[in-house]
Amino acid sequence: MKRRFSPAFTAQLGLTLAVCGFLIVPVVQSVVAGLTENFMVGVKSGLTLRWFVKVWGLYRETIALSILIGLACLACALVLGVPAAYAMVKRQNRLTRLFEELLVTPLAVPGLAIALALIVHYGAFTAFRRSWAFILAGHVIFTLPFMVRSVIAIMHAIRLKDLEEGAASLGAGFGRRFVQIVIPNAVPGILAGALMVFTLSIGEFNLTWMLHTPQTKTLPVGLADSYASMRLEIGSAYTIVFFLMIIPLLVAMQWVAKPRPRTFVMEAIAPATALPDRRAVFPSAADRSDEPVTGSGTALRLQGCAKTFADGTRALEPFDLSVEAGETVVILGPSGCGKTTLLRIIAGLESPDPGGRVYFGGEDVTEVPIERRNVGMVFQSYALFPNMTVAENIAYGLKVRGVDTARRNRRVSQMLEMMKIGELRNRPIEQLSGGQKQRVALARAIAIRPRVLLLDEPLTALDAKLRDALRVEIDGLLRSLGITAIYVTHDQAEAMALGDRIVVMNIARVAQVGTPREIYFAPRTRFVAEFIGTINRLKGRVQGGRLILPGGSLPLPERVRGPADGEIELFFRPEHARLVDPGQGGLQATVAASFFMGDRTRLLLEGAAEGGLTIETAGNRCFRKGQRVEVVVEPDALLRLDA
Amino acid sequence: MENRNTLLLTAMFTPALVVFTAFFLLPLARLAVESSLGPSGVGIYIAAITTPRYLETLGYTVFLSASVTLVTLVVSGVSGVFLARNEFRGRSLLVSLLTFPLAFPGVVVGFMIILLAGRQGLIGDITGCLFGAKVVLAYSMTGLFLGYLYFSIPRTITTLMASAEKLDRSLEEAARSLGASPWRVTRDVLIPALVPGLISSGAICFATSMGAFGTAFTLATHIDVLPIVIYTEFTLMANIAMAAALSIFLGAITWAALSVARAVAGNTVAAAG
Numbered sequence: 001m002k003r004r005f006s007p008a009f010t011a012q013l014g015l016t017l018a019v020c021g022f023l024i025v026p027v028v029q030s031v032v033a034g035l036t037e038n039f040m041v042g043v044k045s046g047l048t049l050r051w052f053v054k055v056w057g058l059y060r061e062t063i064a065l066s067i068l069i070g071l072a073c074l075a076c077a078l079v080l081g082v083p084a085a086y087a088m089v090k091r092q093n094r095l096t097r098l099f100e101e102l103l104v105t106p107l108a109v110p111g112l113a114i115a116l117a118l119i120v121h122y123g124a125f126t127a128f129r130r131s132w133a134f135i136l137a138g139h140v141i142f143t144l145p146f147m148v149r150s151v152i153a154i155m156h157a158i159r160l161k162d163l164e165e166g167a168a169s170l171g172a173g174f175g176r177r178f179v180q181i182v183i184p185n186a187v188p189g190i191l192a193g194a195l196m197v198f199t200l201s202i203g204e205f206n207l208t209w210m211l212h213t214p215q216t217k218t219l220p221v222g223l224a225d226s227y228a229s230m231r232l233e234i235g236s237a238y239t240i241v242f243f244l245m246i247i248p249l250l251v252a253m254q255w256v257a258k259p260r261p262r263t264f265v266m267e268a269i270a271p272a273t274a275l276p277d278r279r280a281v282f283p284s285a286a287d288r289s290d291e292p293v294t295g296s297g298t299a300l301r302l303q304g305c306a307k308t309f310a311d312g313t314r315a316l317e318p319f320d321l322s323v324e325a326g327e328t329v330v331i332l333g334p335s336g337c338g339k340t341t342l343l344r345i346i347a348g349l350e351s352p353d354p355g356g357r358v359y360f361g362g363e364d365v366t367e368v369p370i371e372r373r374n375v376g377m378v379f380q381s382y383a384l385f386p387n388m389t390v391a392e393n394i395a396y397g398l399k400v401r402g403v404d405t406a407r408r409n410r411r412v413s414q415m416l417e418m419m420k421i422g423e424l425r426n427r428p429i430e431q432l433s434g435g436q437k438q439r440v441a442l443a444r445a446i447a448i449r450p451r452v453l454l455l456d457e458p459l460t461a462l463d464a465k466l467r468d469a470l471r472v473e474i475d476g477l478l479r480s481l482g483i484t485a486i487y488v489t490h491d492q493a494e495a496m497a498l499g500d501r502i503v504v505m506n507i508a509r510v511a512q513v514g515t516p517r518e519i520y521f522a523p524r525t526r527f528v529a530e531f532i533g534t535i536n537r538l539k540g541r542v543q544g545g546r547l548i549l550p551g552g553s554l555p556l557p558e559r560v561r562g563p564a565d566g567e568i569e570l571f572f573r574p575e576h577a578r579l580v581d582p583g584q585g586g587l588q589a590t591v592a593a594s595f596f597m598g599d600r601t602r603l604l605l606e607g608a609a610e611g612g613l614t615i616e617t618a619g620n621r622c623f624r625k626g627q628r629v630e631v632v633v634e635p636d637a638l639l640r641l642d643a
Numbered sequence: 644m645e646n647r648n649t650l651l652l653t654a655m656f657t658p659a660l661v662v663f664t665a666f667f668l669l670p671l672a673r674l675a676v677e678s679s680l681g682p683s684g685v686g687i688y689i690a691a692i693t694t695p696r697y698l699e700t701l702g703y704t705v706f707l708s709a710s711v712t713l714v715t716l717v718v719s720g721v722s723g724v725f726l727a728r729n730e731f732r733g734r735s736l737l738v739s740l741l742t743f744p745l746a747f748p749g750v751v752v753g754f755m756i757i758l759l760a761g762r763q764g765l766i767g768d769i770t771g772c773l774f775g776a777k778v779v780l781a782y783s784m785t786g787l788f789l790g791y792l793y794f795s796i797p798r799t800i801t802t803l804m805a806s807a808e809k810l811d812r813s814l815e816e817a818a819r820s821l822g823a824s825p826w827r828v829t830r831d832v833l834i835p836a837l838v839p840g841l842i843s844s845g846a847i848c849f850a851t852s853m854g855a856f857g858t859a860f861t862l863a864t865h866i867d868v869l870p871i872v873i874y875t876e877f878t879l880m881a882n883i884a885m886a887a888a889l890s891i892f893l894g895a896i897t898w899a900a901l902s903v904a905r906a907v908a909g910n911t912v913a914a915a916g
Contacts, residue, residue, distance in 0.1 A: 008825070012725040016737065019722055019796060024740050026755035029765060033758070040763060080662055083655035091652045099660060106667055108898040110854025112870050113890035116877060117670035120677050120887065137666045144659065174651055203748040205857040210874075220857070224750045227861055232763065239751060246746045254739075 027243070034236035051237035055226075059238060062222035063245075069132055069218060070201040073139040077197045080140070081147035082190060086182060088148070089155045100152075103145045111206030114138060118211065132216045138207040143200050147193040154189025155182075159381060165349055166383030168370045170397030170448060184387035192256045199249045203242075219245075297484030298361040298451040299325045300346065305356035307341050315341040317509040318356070325361075326482045330499030334531065335490055337505040340456060343488045347454050348373045360451050371400075376445030380457040382437045384429045390440050391416070391425045397448035415443040418477075435466045442474070446481070453478075453485040459494065471497055492532045496520070504528050526641045529571055536577070536613045538570045538633075551587035551608035554633060560640045568640070574602070576637035577615040579629050586630035589613065594623040605631065674887045681884025691888045697872065701892070704869040707784065708852035711791040715799050715848050716841055718792075723803030724833070738804075745797045749790075749857020756790045756862060757781050784866055790858040795848045802847075806840030839908040846904030850897035869893050 037045035088096045123129055167181045205220040212221050226235040300323040307316040316338045323329050331339045344350040348370035358366045365373055384393050391412050398408045416422045419439040459467045475498050478485050495502050496516045504511040512524045523529035546553040580586045589608035594601055605613045679685045691697050760766045760780040767777040780786050818828045856870040877886035
């Protein structure tokens with residue numbers, strides 16, 4: 001608080017006030033001048049409104065024309081600018097980028113030059129030259145960039161791509177998406193652009209002065225006339241009229257630009273209550289209603305689906321996969337391995353390279369766009385429509401399909417009940433917590449009775465505890481609905497818990513497909529073994545049926561011994577080793593570090609094998625660094641893996 | 644579906660492109676052609692930069708715009724950061740007052756300068772009372788300078804306030820935690836972080852000052868700045884070729900200023916007014 005009156009503060013405040021004075025004093029002067037009888041004498045001469053009457057008599061047509069041109073210009077900017085901005089955001093190619101560049105040029109070229117160009121080019125068309133449409137043409141060129149840029153900015157800010165993909169997954173086609181999703185969510189940007197366009201058009205002088213004729217005078221042209229020829233008082237009164245016109249516009253602009261306070265929503269649902277008794281909830285929900293909760297899922301088959309992006313990167317090597325009806329398949333892999341691309345090919349958001357086919361049941365859907373594939377999709381960002389309530393979001397896919405209101409409402413209620421979010425029915429999306437959004441996104445995807453449910457990292461955006469709770473819930477949901485589901489994640493715990501089968505992916509190709517148990521206990525490659533859980537490596541020489549290691553030797557079962565003596569590498573999981581009392585023939589090791597994890601203690605051991613070992617032991621034992629221990633590895637748990 | 648959507652998107656994009664081509668690209672091309680149709684052909688451009696009158700005007704305009712830009716940046720930078728960083732009573736009123744002239748066209752700005760520094764202006768009255776001689780600045784280069792300042796400051800303050808609000812305060816806190824004095828924090832952290840904003844709003848300020856016509860038109864009966872010369876060449880002398888050539892010069896300069904700023908500052912820069 002003391003800093004407030006520091007010399008620096010005072011100097012800055014002083015400068016700011018001086019600037020404010022410089023800007024505002026003449027404004028005040030003009031207001032006073034417009035209201036006084038005689039400006040030279042001052043306020044003493046008396047206050048009057050008669051100058052306004054004069055202005056009305058002399059200039060009312062210029063005011064009307066300016067409003068007319070402003071509105072016409074606004075209409076043109078909306079009709080031309082909004083679709084063009086949308087096209088430019090959606091289609092990034094050389095033509096649109098060139099146009100985006102070109103659009104900025106009217107802002108860089110002085111109005112005078114643009115006006116001159118228009119006169120030189122169109123001056124011969126006398127009717128056009130003499131009409132106000134000529135001025136309008138100049139104003140449209142001058143203001144269009146502002147509209148386009150404002151709309152482009154908002155379209156980038158609202159995750160338009162996610163929202164549109166969400167709408168497409170629910171069955172909305174191009175036109176419907178543009179009208180129901182794009183436009184409503186771009187409203188703040190369109191509004192800001194519209195105010196800007198209208199204000200600029202009303203006040204435009206540089207172009208207009210050159211383009212106007214005695215019959216087509218706008219407000220600023222009239223102002224220039226009044227300043228040049230009339231009494232100062234009339235000019236001032238006219239200026240006041242101009243102020244009165246732009247003040248509401250400026251206020252509206254500030255209001256539109258003001259950042260809305262974001263509502264912070266606490267995670268209201270505690271993990272304990274978030275676990276529904278699914279045996280009680282789901283069958284009963286299905287029983288009570290006259291309609292089943294979902295249609296049964298469809299089998300899914302991918303055949304030779306590869307994906308090469310325009311820049312030549314291979315996102316996916318030719319890929320085959322069969323998923324049975326009702327099965328949950330988890331696609332697991334590190335980020336950038338192509339798993340999301342795979343999901344988007346199944347959804348119909350990407351098409352596979354020529355030759356790849358996607359079958360739903362017996363139907364070849366490769367050429368069918370997402371809006372007609374009847375898939376339910378849950379996006380990582382949820383892609384909930386901010387312009388609709390919870391219930392409207394859930395009902396959207398049904399509305400697109402032309403389901404009547406009564407049945408739609410019934411289905412929405414069913415979904416809300418199933419997801420235990422009945423109280424959120426009429427909430428706007430922005431007032432939901434992350435976990436609630438996730439539930440709404442699931443309900444929206446399931447409401448349309450999809451043939452296949454696709455989930456793209458649905459839990460990644462949530463915190464750990466909520467993630468665990470929702471994982472259990474999603475598991476229950478998928479099993480009780482018997483829906484075919486493809487679930488993409490990079491989290492191995494999620495994959496283990498949810499998948500009937502897991503597809504482990506590594507850089508654009510499949511590393512292994514199998515049940516969670518197969519993947520964990522019989523990983524086929526080192527990548528799979530290391531990606532899922534922790535694995536230890538024993539590198540040593542085989543001699544007389546034993547593996548010779550720095551800390552001792554191990555008996556090797558026939559299975560992993562290999563044809564001849566020599567160097568080999570074997571692997572085992574931490575839980576397949578135990579500490580034994582000294583002298584029992586284990587590997588000698590020293591404790592490098594120990595981590596108490598509650599139910600167990602994780603030990604890093606050195607000296608037993610090259611690179612150290614990680615093993616787990618009961619939680620109640622204490623270890624200190626440097627302590628000598630002896631480890632025995634279960635021979636049956638040893639694995640040989642390809643690199 | 645891809646193909647159909649491409650078609651639809653192209654359709655959405657076409658009307659704007661057509662209008663833009665018809666009323667901007669074609670006329671500008673025509674202007675370029677027209678400039679070389681005079682008696683001296685393409686040599687008009689050489690004439691434009693070798694004729695002392697035009698060259699002098701160009702020099703005046705560039706000098707005026709550059710000095711306006713400099714002063715605007717200093718004043719708006721200090722005020723913008725001050726307003727973005729301090730919370731005090733009356734702040735929002737002050738911001739509203741400072742941004743009110745944002746929507747004034749050049750003619751109104753000219754009138755404001757006449758009221759402030761014209762023959763019956765406030766400065767004249769005050770100096771008249773104090774020294775017995777009225778100081779009249781409005782109708783000279785000084786008046787034009789004041790007018791361009793009046794025009795540029797509100798825009799620049801708004802932009803710089805926005806960039807100052809976006810700055811990561813923890814950077815300054817980090818600098819202070821490392822022992823930097825307020826002055827050093829300003830020099831080493833604050834100003835470098837504001838540079839992109841300063842460059843882009845400076846370029847806009849320069850470009851608008853170069854092309855500003857309304858203010859000069861209201862004030863400058865005797866001062867030759869480029870837009871006024873173009874206007875007189877065209878309307879009074881009917882020397883269309885020279886007017887066209889000079890407009891193209893003017894456009895090239897402003898366009899170059901904005902392009903350089905865009906390349907340096909990296910964000911989108913556009914003029915207004």
